Amino acid sequence: MTDPTRDPLFLRNPYPAYAALRRTCPVQPMAIGAETHAGYLVTGYAQAREALADPRLSKDTAAFFAGKESRRRLHPAVAHTMLATDPPRHTRLRKLVTKAFTTGAVARMRPFIARVTDDLLDRWPAGEQTDFVGTLAVPLPVIVICELLGVPEAERPAVQRWSGELFAAGNSDLIDAASHSMAAYMTGLIAAKRARPGRSLLDQLIAARDGDDRLSEEELVSLAVLLLIAGHETTTNFLGNAVLALLLHPDALAVLREDPDRVPAALDELLRFDSPVSTATFRYATEAFTLGSAEIPAGAPVAIALGAANRDPERFAAPDRLDWDRDAAAHLGFGHGIHRCVGAPLAKAEGEIVLRALLARFPGLRLAVPPDRLPWRHTRLVRGLASLPVLT
Template identity: 75%
Template sequence: MTDPTASPEFLRDPYPTYAALRAACPVQALPTRGSGYGSYLVTGYAQAREALGDPRLSKDTAAFFAGKESRRDLHPAVAHTMLACDPPRHTRLRKLVTRAFSTGAVARLRPFIAEVTDELLDRWPTGRRVDAVADLALPLPVIVICELLGVPEAERPLVRGWSADLFAAGDPALVDATSHRLAAYMTDLIAARRTRPGTSLLDDLIAARDGQDRLSEDELVSLAVLLLVAGHETTTNFIGNALLALLRHPDQLGRLRATPDDLPAALDELLRFDSPVSTATFRFAPRALTLGDTEIPAGSAVFVALGAANRDPEQFPEPDRLGWDRGATGHLAFGHGIHRCVGAPLAMAEAEIVLRALLTRFPDIRLAVPPDRLAWRRTRLIRGLTALPVIP
């Protein structure tokens, strides 16, 4: 049995494969590929929502891989982040960062986000080809999260490159080496901030470690690495996918330009339509359980396909149609339950500001190449373009 999610066709357009898998069974076994443990893929909306909030499924990857032979050398700061643990540890760590991404905190960031967006778009030559990923969707979230964490401006290009390498599908040696570079960088940055404190989110986390002893040193480094990477990867793909969807649906683009107040509702539909995270991070079943109508043996890995769930016709009729009249607030693009993306308010604000600016400043923006010539990143975890050539 071959893995249907491993083909180049799947990376270009996963939705036909997801539809076929869901129709066959919304929770089904995947080939083991020599891993030594069973894996299950969840493609139905109801089953995905259940799995994301099910306390019977663990995210404690350290417990799962304990005693299993591995040739990987991921740094613990990357392998054992807040995303890879259960309550009560997860609850404690998440509480430390939630305030930085609250609605009020994000509202205070909006003027800075708008300023950076305008600065980036000022460089776009009207009528000449530009890459909307490299020249907007990637640098904006990097600048914002680096500003939040106090990463010096001169070092931000390094962060951008390391983040890309961390998702280098098919090159585990590069991923492992990059994890150590990122952890070493963040360790050095934390040491520097201790000698020259400021007002960044990283300073707040250092205070939690040094003042109240609520973080171990390893947890501090791990949280900082996670925020640095997760704080822009998803948003970059969100902006790129959303812009492409609108460019491929000129009727919806025109409608949004005519009624820009629809943008908040449109964002939820754009997230549903082409989710920036294709598959949620790792979960496993410590004990046997039933998910949907499928029996999952103890020790099995469970992968929740958010992109598939968001195209489930049982939840979203005509799922392959883009249109925010449907009301897509129940989408799972940011996950669900206690592990729902803590940075969702920031991602929504960045995407809204970017799309509003593009609609206003470039009324004739269009794709510079046919859609079938666009290249997608070679990973099943996230869904994003390597480049998006447009003519403003």
């Protein structure tokens, strides 16, 4: 089957196409990836959750592509991040970074996130049109993760640009070039921090040990790149998608305006309703096995559509409705299993702080353009708005 995600209309609203695929079969053959490997697309919730936790689906892309010809020249620090590893290496790497994103560590970041949010909102022109994505959803997560990693303020715009280019679907040359720029920058930053140590997360990773184990130079650069990209890219999309969902559902928005303390619980439903990651990163079958009713052959790539799974009526009743009374905690917006997003607590903290600030400061916030004129980013991996014009 051809890939429906190549249809421009899919970027605006993928859910009808996902529903049609799921009704046909929740796991079905489909060309996967830019180089069109014969693979399988998973759109059902039960099958997606099973696949995300199945050790027979490997994320070791280096092993998959070994010996295969490719026109791509992604830097290894981007091509072979922690996301592209299996246990035991994945277990080791994740253990060294998880403590930076514990509930306690994120709680200590909340005052900083709130200050940055207020500072960005202070710049909004009163009663005029502004772009929520460009003025808040993009800069806030960038500032937060760069602050965590110790990226100097003057260098953050370049980091933001390279990260955006890494998700430029259909432009492999731009993606590959950005991967080398990002890796070269992080290599230099690590060297600078070794010469003059500080207290940032990157400094902690340089010094991190687990007994006699410590990160190699290649692992350090790769982890730093991953944290920079993942630390703000999905959060940017989450913020934009969440605010759009609220503006398109005034009754649901009114509930939160009346009781802002419902915002923390609402975050899971917002993540379910319009997931910031449309399709999970690459996996392939290390042996033949059955997923749902599909026989997956050894070596086949498997793409897991998180956005489709989160709208599966077999798991979430009336899934196309935004419903604050729904128990959405089991959504797959952050993935599932050993590769579940390590930065989920930070993303939710940023989402809560931003939504509370908008509710308190802009009671008349509304869309400035019709919904069908909103520009969506041209990428199939993540789902997010290129801009979100609003009126205050």
